[in-house]
Structure formats: structure tokens, C-alpha cells
Amino acid sequence: xxxxxxxxxxxxxxANLIDLENREVSVAALHxxxxxxxxxxxxFAKGWLMLGHDSEIPNVGDYVVRLMGEDQVIVARHSDxxxxxxxxxxxxxxxxxxxxxxxxxxxxxxxxxxxxFRPDGSFIGAPIExxxxxxxxxxxxxxxxxxxxxxxxxxxxxxxxxxEEAMTLEEWMGDMxxxxxxxxxxxxxxxxxxGPPQRLTIDANWKTAGEQSACDGFxxxxxxxxxxxxxxxxxxxxxxxxxxxxxxxVNLSANGHSLRCIPADTSWSLMAKNPQKDLTxxxxxxxxxxxxxxxxxxxxxxxxxxxxxxxxxxxxxxxVGGMFPNVNMLFIFSPFPDGTLGSALVLHTINPKGPDxxxxxxxxxxxxxxxxxxxxxxxxxxxxxxxxxxxxxxDDSDTWPHMSESSRGVIGRTExxxxxAILGENRPADWPNKAKVYAGxxxxxxxxxxxxxxxxxxxx
Amino acid sequence: MSITKPTPSRAGPNAVEVMYGSPxxxxxxxxLNKEARLLDHRELRAWxxxxxxxxxxxxxxxxxxxxxxxxxxxxxxxxxxDDYNSIMSRIxxxxxxxxxxxxxxxxxxxxxxxxxxxxxxxxxDEYAISxxxxxxxxxxxxxxxxxLSAERLDRLRWTGGRFLLFRREILVDQVxxxxxxxxxxx
Numbered sequence: 299x300x301x302x303x304x305x306x307x308x309x310x311x312x313a314n315l316i317d318l319e320n321r322e323v324s325v326a327a328l329h330x331x332x333x334x335x336x337x338x339x340x341x342f343a344k345g346w347l348m349l350g351h352d353s354e355i356p357n358v359g360d361y362v363v364r365l366m367g368e369d370q371v372i373v374a375r376h377s378d379x380x381x382x383x384x385x386x387x388x389x390x391x392x393x394x395x396x397x398x399x400x401x402x403x404x405x406x407x408x409x410x411x412x413x414x415f416r417p418d419g420s421f422i423g424a425p426i427e428x429x430x431x432x433x434x435x436x437x438x439x440x441x442x443x444x445x446x447x448x449x450x451x452x453x454x455x456x457x458x459x460x461x462e463e464a465m466t467l468e469e470w471m472g473d474m475x476x477x478x479x480x481x482x483x484x485x486x487x488x489x490x491x492x493g494p495p496q497r498l499t500i501d502a503n504w505k506t507a508g509e510q511s512a513c514d515g516f517x518x519x520x521x522x523x524x525x526x527x528x529x530x531x532x533x534x535x536x537x538x539x540x541x542x543x544x545x546x547x548v549n550l551s552a553n554g555h556s557l558r559c560i561p562a563d564t565s566w567s568l569m570a571k572n573p574q575k576d577l578t579x580x581x582x583x584x585x586x587x588x589x590x591x592x593x594x595x596x597x598x599x600x601x602x603x604x605x606x607x608x609x610x611x612x613x614x615x616x617x618v619g620g621m622f623p624n625v626n627m628l629f630i631f632s633p634f635p636d637g638t639l640g641s642a643l644v645l646h647t648i649n650p651k652g653p654d655x656x657x658x659x660x661x662x663x664x665x666x667x668x669x670x671x672x673x674x675x676x677x678x679x680x681x682x683x684x685x686x687x688x689x690x691x692x693d694d695s696d697t698w699p700h701m702s703e704s705s706r707g708v709i710g711r712t713e714x715x716x717x718x719a720i721l722g723e724n725r726p727a728d729w730p731n732k733a734k735v736y737a738g739x740x741x742x743x744x745x746x747x748x749x750x751x752x753x754x755x756x757x758x
Numbered sequence: 759m760s761i762t763k764p765t766p767s768r769a770g771p772n773a774v775e776v777m778y779g780s781p782x783x784x785x786x787x788x789x790l791n792k793e794a795r796l797l798d799h800r801e802l803r804a805w806x807x808x809x810x811x812x813x814x815x816x817x818x819x820x821x822x823x824x825x826x827x828x829x830x831x832x833x834x835x836x837x838x839x840d841d842y843n844s845i846m847s848r849i850x851x852x853x854x855x856x857x858x859x860x861x862x863x864x865x866x867x868x869x870x871x872x873x874x875x876x877x878x879x880x881x882x883d884e885y886a887i888s889x890x891x892x893x894x895x896x897x898x899x900x901x902x903x904x905x906l907s908a909e910r911l912d913r914l915r916w917t918g919g920r921f922l923l924f925r926r927e928i929l930v931d932q933v934x935x936x937x938x939x940x941x942x943x944x
Binding site: 397398399400401492493494495496497498499500501520521523524527528634635636657658662677678680681682685686687689691692693695696697698699 | 817819821822823824827833834835836837838839840841843844846847848850851854855856857858859860933934935936937938939940941
């Protein structure tokens with residue numbers, strides 16, 4: 299049997315599950331409880347996790363409660379305006395300090411025995427100060443909430459339990475930061491959430507959605523066939539795109555993170571039905587600004603990005619992708635039924651809830667400086683295409699539970715996930731020398747890199 | 759696409775309640791029962807004929823809030839955030855293609871509609887309706903059901919001898935939905 303006791307995993311957690319030479323992963327990796335607990339320790343308690351956005355907590359005292367693995371954390375804005383991430387567990391009797399999803403509090407007071415904490419997690423005191431109900435053994439400075447290391451990047455709030463000795467968020471992102479900057483740091487005031495996130499439960503192992511986020515372009519042809527059938531995705535007639543629209547592009551990967559860039563020409567034939575050739579980067583951006591960007595915002599984009607980044611935007615903007623281990627993102631054009639072209643900026647987090655379940659959280663974004671009407675459009679485009687009822691993603695959410703169910707069969711779990719369609723690194727001459735670049739028909743390269751990062755963290 | 763300010767879905771505090779058992783109340787009940795039956799039997803095109811072309815169809819996300827923050831329970835993002843065109847587009851995908859996998863094979867659903875109250879509005883021939891919905895959804899060989907309960911706030915308009923739905927706001931009771939998608943209508 300592939301899966302044995304936990305001691306065995308501790309020594310060599312994934313040797314029996316990941317075949318590095320043949321690029322296969324045992325289906326048993328989607329099932330085992332001991333392996334899952336190790337993932338929580340080695341990945342979710344070590345890596346940088348995306349928790350939300352600073353526009354969710356604009357005022358001092360604002361907070362939201364989020365998940366890091368199965369640990370609830372309080373993400374709060376302190377009186378000095380800094381963002382802090384603290385474990386939502388009272389150091390006194392392990393009661394949750396915050397019992398609502400969001401709110402505003404200058405002091406978080408535990409409803410059980412009244413221990414109180416500031417938004418930065420520090421301990422204020424227990425009731426009846428003169429009786430010293432926090433005891434005399436430990437000083438107040440040691441009785442604060444457990445703190446995660448927190449960093450805000452492009453408004454996105456990240457945290458890690460890895461402490462000061464862990465790598466920085468920039469090191470964690472590696473070369474992908476160059477491309478993420480194009481999405482999160484392209485305008486003067488950046489993005490904002492368009493409301494609190496959608497949340498739902500999917501009866502599948504978190505890795506089913508995790509690995510798909512790493513540029514699984516292939517599944518669009520079949521799983522999302524209905525979009526092709528209905529003309530929401532079409533390829534230019536008489537070209538290689540005719541039968542396989544949006545399959546040729548540039549996939550990018552570093553440290554398990556990835557993005558998939560779709561040539562603007564494809565988007566034009568798809569949306570404008572008017573392919574334009576031989577244009578400068580400037581003309582291309584003017585004709586079709588990237589998803590979420592209006593003509594009015596283009597000057598900001600040009601100011602904030604380098605010519606190399608602008609060239610990527612003009613040639614093939616990043617459209618979908620993820621951040622290891624549990625972020626999935628879409629920066630997409632989205633045609634409305636009336637023929638107008640919308641766009642949606644969507645981030646998902648995949649929050650493990652035991653080996654057989656995860657919580658799928660969906661954030662919708664818009665540029666802060668976009669008009670209210672444009673944000674309304676983006677909110678509707680995002681809800682109609684992605685998330686709970688989205689016509690794209692409702693088919694994905696139907697697929698992942700099948701994979702987990704397969705892993706429950708003693709024979710099913712001896713099967714493997716195969717990542718053997720290899721394109722190989724292949725950087726076009728005019729593409730920046732950043733990250734691993736796979737130009738061509740979307741294959742398994744980036745998803746395999748996701749598992750390589752998984753293997754690295756599980757064996758570290 | 760056009761952005762229209764949706765009609766407030768809940769009846770105002772001074773709205774006159776329509777008597778239980780009155781002709782209008784009976785017509786509303788007939789409408790609600792009929793659409794539940796059509797949706798449960800996957801007759802989506804027939805259901806669409808009960809929708810007005812100015813339909814606004816939303817299901818705002820919900821958050822757990824302390825009582826003092828209760829008024830902020832519902833957010834500006836929706837599980838649904840639709841209009842007539844987008845609903846028709848969803849129906850076309852579900853019944854007009856052979857690849858809408860989230861509902862192929864289809865769920866077996868029952869929509870139980872109860873606790874119906876009907877109020878008059880400031881516009882003659884338009885009524886504000888609150889109903890409770892319990893949806894049971896069974897799929898493939900699952901032995902149990904995914905369930906969803908909600909209050910629905912509807913506006914119906916009497917047009918040409920029949921009611922049409924032009925506003926529906928679905929207030930789902932779950933903060934974290936127990937089903938993996940809403941590929942079904944509520």
C-alpha cells in the first residue's frame with residue numbers, strides 16, 4: 299500500500315507519492331489524513347498565505363477573520379494604521395476572541411473570561427486588574443495573541459507562521475513578482491474589494507483546486523466546452539486558434555506560482571472580431587486595455603510599469619493563474635449577453651477543511667480609481683462568470699469532488715495524476731527574462747512545477 | 759450592458775398586507791408553486807416566460823455579524839448578480855448545450871415554498887412578496903442532500919392577465935454555502 303503510518307511520512311513524506319522522474323503523483327495524495335496533517339504543518343504553517351485585502355479594513359480597528367490552514371486568524375488595523383495578523387485563539391482558555399466575520403473594535407475582549415487584546419494582538423489585561431487574573435507567573439508582554447508575520451503587497455494581505463527566519467514575501471514570489479506587479483501595482487491607488495467574499499464548501503481535497511490553478515489551460519477545451527459552444531470563446535477562423543481558442547499563449551512559473559498569458563490578438567478575435575496586426579505596444583494598449591483597465595486609467599498604468607512589463611501587457615496580458623499553495627486568480631475579459639465587453643478581476647483562496655473538503659473563498663476586485671458604473675459592471679461580470687454561480691467555475695466545482703472520491707477507493711488511489719505533456723522552457727526573443735517561460739500550446743509544465751514546489755516544502 | 763438601480767425588494771413599513779385567501783394572494787401562490795414545479799422539472803424555458811425583461815435577480819453574500827452590526831449582514835457582492843439577459847444566457851447554456859457539466863447529469867431538486875406574505879406597493883398591479891424557500895438537491899449517487907434555506911423577496915407585476923417576476927432578492931441562511939455551486943435557480 300502506498301500510504302502507511304505517520305512516522306513513515308515524517309521520515310520521507312512524499313517519496314512514495316511523487317514520481318519526480320516520470321512526473322506522476324499518486325491519487326493517494328488526495329486522501330490520506332496523516333499526509334494532510336503534515337501539509338498543514340509544512341506548507342500552511344510555513345509558507346506565505348494570502349488572507350485578504352487592505353481595502354476590507356480601511357479604518358483603525360477594522361478587522362476580518364480569515365483562515366491560515368484550519369487556524370482562524372484576526373486580520374486587523376492597529377491604531378498606527380499598520381495591519382496585523384493574530385491567531386484567533388485566547389491564550390487563556392483557547393476561546394475564539396472574535397466571533398463575527400468582520401467588524402470594528404479598538405479592543406478585542408474574549409466573551410469567556412474577558413481577557414482583552416489590541417488590534418496588534420498585544421494583551422491589555424484581564425478584568426479585575428488588582429486581582430491579577432492573568433496570573434503572576436508570566437508578564438503581560440508574554441500573554442498576547444500568537445502573531446503571524448504579516449506583509450501587505452499591492453494591497454493584498456499576506457501572512458506566514460514562518461517567523462523572521464522565513465524568506466521574505468518577495469523571495470517567496472521570486473520572479474513572478476515582476477508579473478504580479480502588472481496586476482496588483484499598476485495603478486496609483488491600486489485595487490479594492492467590491493464587497494465581502496463569497497464562501498462555499500467543496501467536498502474535495504484542497505490540492506485538486508490547488509494544482510489546477512497552475513495554468514491548467516487544457517481543461518478549458520472540454521470542461522468549459524459550453525462556453526465554446528455558445529460562442530463566449532471563439533478562435534479566429536483559418537488559424538491554429540480556430541479549434542482551440544486561447545490555448546496558444548505564454549505560461550509562466552516560479553516557486554510553484556504561475557500565470558497564463560493569452561495573446562491580445564486572440565482576445566481581439568474573440569471580443570472585437572477584428573484582429574489587428576502590426577501595431578505598436580502603445581497602439582495595442584489603446585485599442586484594448588488589459589482586463590479591468592479603462593482608457594482613463596491607461597496613463598497610470600504606463601507610469602507605474604516598465605516598458606518590459608507594458609510590452610507583456612500589449613502582447614499577451616496575464617489572464618489566469620495562481621500563487622502557491624492556495625490562491626487562484628482570474629483577470630479576464632468577459633463578454634455580456636448583450637455583446638458588450640466586460641472584465642472581471644477575481645481571486646480565490648482554497649482553504650483546507652480536512653482531507654476531503656475545502657472552503658472556496660471568492661474575492662471580486664476593481665481598480666479604486668475606476669468609476670462606480672465600471673465597478674458595478676465588474677461586480678456583475680465576476681458573479682456571472684466566476685464563483686458560486688459563475689458559468690465558468692460551476693463546472694470546475696463539479697469536477698474536483700470526483701477526484702477526491704476516486705482517491706477513496708483502495709484501487710483508485712493506486713492510480714496517478716500524470717503531468718507528462720511537456721512543452722519545455724521556450725522563451726520568445728522579446729519576452730522578459732523572468733521566471734520559467736513556456737510559450738506555445740498550454741501543457742502540463744506549470745502544474746508540474748506546482749508539485750515540485752509541494753515536494754520541496756514537504757521534504758524540507 | 760446597462761446598470762439599473764434595482765427596486766427595493768422588501769415591502770415598506772406602511773405597506774398594506776394582502777389578505778390571505780384573497781384572489782391576489784391566490785394568484786401569487788399559484789405563481790410561486792408553478793415556478794417551483796417548472797424549476798424542479800427542469801423546464802427552464804417555460805420558467806423564463808414568467809420573468810419580466812427588466813428582471814433584477816440577486817443573492818447577496820451574508821456574513822456572521824454581532825447583533826450591533828446586524829444591519830451590515832448582507833454584502834454588496836452576490837452569489838447571483840443577474841438581470842434578464844444574463845438569466846436567459848444561463849438557461850441557454852444549461853438547456854442549449856451538451857456540456858453544462860455542473861448540471862449534467864442534473865441534480866434532483868425540490869423547492870418547498872412556504873410562509874408567503876404579500877404586500878401592496880405604491881405602484882398599482884405590483885406586489886411585494888416574501889416567501890421562505892427550502893431547496894433540497896441530490897446529485898449522482900449521493901445518499902444525502904445538499905440543502906439551502908432562504909427568504910426570497912420578490913416583486914411581481916400583473917401584466918396582461920398574468921404575473922411576471924421583475925425583482926428577486928434571495929437571502930440565503932448560510933454564510934458558507936454547503937453546495938459547491940449555484941448551477942440551479944432559487
